[in-house]
Amino acid sequence: MIANYGYKDGSGEYYISIDTDKCLQCPVEQACTRACPKNMFEIITDDYDDQVAAIKQAHRRTLAYDCTACKPAGGYASLPCASACTAGAIKHSW
Amino acid sequence: MTTSAFATTAATAGEKKEYWRWEESAWVDETMNWRDAKFITAGIDVGSVSSQAVVVCDGKLFGYSSMRTGSNSPDSARNAIKAVIEKCGMTLDNIHFVVGTGYGRVNVPFAHKAITEIACHARGANFMGGSAIRTILDMGGQDCKAIHCDEKGKVTNFLMNDKCAAGTGRGMEVIADLMQIPIAELGPRSFDVDEEPAAVSSVCVVFAKSEALGLLKAGWSKNKVVAAYCQAMAERVVALLERIGVEKEFFITGGIAKNPGVVRRIERILKLEAVKTKYDSQIAGALGAALFGYTLVQKQGVPAKAAAS
Numbered sequence A: 001m002i003a004n005y006g007y008k009d010g011s012g013e014y015y016i017s018i019d020t021d022k023c024l025q026c027p028v029e030q031a032c033t034r035a036c037p038k039n040m041f042e043i044i045t046d047d048y049d050d051q052v053a054a055i056k057q058a059h060r061r062t063l064a065y066d067c068t069a070c071k072p073a074g075g076y077a078s079l080p081c082a083s084a085c086t087a088g089a090i091k092h093s094w
Numbered sequence B: 001m002t003t004s005a006f007a008t009t010a011a012t013a014g015e016k017k018e019y020w021r022w023e024e025s026a027w028v029d030e031t032m033n034w035r036d037a038k039f040i041t042a043g044i045d046v047g048s049v050s051s052q053a054v055v056v057c058d059g060k061l062f063g064y065s066s067m068r069t070g071s072n073s074p075d076s077a078r079n080a081i082k083a084v085i086e087k088c089g090m091t092l093d094n095i096h097f098v099v100g101t102g103y104g105r106v107n108v109p110f111a112h113k114a115i116t117e118i119a120c121h122a123r124g125a126n127f128m129g130g131s132a133i134r135t136i137l138d139m140g141g142q143d144c145k146a147i148h149c150d151e152k153g154k155v156t157n158f159l160m161n162d163k164c165a166a167g168t169g170r171g172m173e174v175i176a177d178l179m180q181i182p183i184a185e186l187g188p189r190s191f192d193v194d195e196e197p198a199a200v201s202s203v204c205v206v207f208a209k210s211e212a213l214g215l216l217k218a219g220w221s222k223n224k225v226v227a228a229y230c231q232a233m234a235e236r237v238v239a240l241l242e243r244i245g246v247e248k249e250f251f252i253t254g255g256i257a258k259n260p261g262v263v264r265r266i267e268r269i270l271k272l273e274a275v276k277t278k279y280d281s282q283i284a285g286a287l288g289a290a291l292f293g294y295t296l297v298q299k300q301g302v303p304a305k306a307a308a309s
């Protein structure tokens, strides 16, 4: 399943997508939960009883602000969350 | 079999007319005998604006209710299930498995499990619209969801927008009150215009209010303002849908599925017709929950308390 967390507002689209099928055989022991400096990831049991990564509820409406430290205006080469997930399950829309 | 929950309540003399108010409803299939069922399961969808209860007998829809959500989730859940079971002499003890869903899903006191509304809407849409449904747009009371599912109604992709009430049932209620048009008439009246207006620039309920009043002052008819608001809502939810894409067949659930003013405009923008159903679109979440309950009770058996009763 592709789970899209985030929102669209007047300033743009801010979504983090997680391909939760990849979490079923996570190759890095759920490293996303340790890599994010804002501690935004958690492991949940989804509706189909699978253990998958998700963005915590408290961050879902504030992604643009929460991720600013990892996304300086001058640009960035990689993000801690996406780099830690070698399965390539995490994508950012902005 | 479907009753429209979007009927208006006649205002009694001296009372302020509540244009937003829709009629609560309950229905049971009197051709079925629930006592013949091996498994009776229920789904309770406690949303921010309305709460639904659905009872399913051996996987077949038996009854449902759609009620306004009260001040707390447990009472809203009890009120919704009571409206169904009181119609047919059933008691809560006769129900083998209950699944809670929606915003208040963890506060359904008699539920055996809570499942998110995303999974439940997909399952419900699969039942109501058929196994060819691949894209679901749920326009709920206070949020909007775009969902993809497979032929079994299992979610493959989802996106939810709960940041503001725009494009939701609550937003429509605000416009009904502002325009003093009963909510059930908003859709039809939005087509009663000489020329289709452009969308209002904001669907945010706060800004839309002042914009709508400004347009009325500038000489627009109420119908034209409603048309512009319906168009804005349609454009907004289509933008949400575009993020995950629209795959055929397409289905709309939630209260706004009953508002042709928004639905037909969505279809126009997408150049795709939504699959129509004989069921009440508002029960999709609770129906999906009841169907999950049916799958679970077949797999796991009847939970201890229900088995003993």
Ligand code: SF4
Pocket: A018, A022, A023, A024, A025, A026, A027, A028, A029, A030, A031, A032, A033, A052, A053, A084, A085, A086, A087, A088, A089, A090
């Ligand atoms: S997101 Fe990546 S790192 Fe996190 S659990 Fe899923 S596969 Fe593992």
Ligand code: SF4
Pocket: A035, A036, A037, A038, A039, A040, A066, A067, A068, A070, A071, A079, A080, A081, A082
């Ligand atoms: S970009 Fe940084 S703050 Fe945002 S989710 Fe990834 S690791 Fe966390």
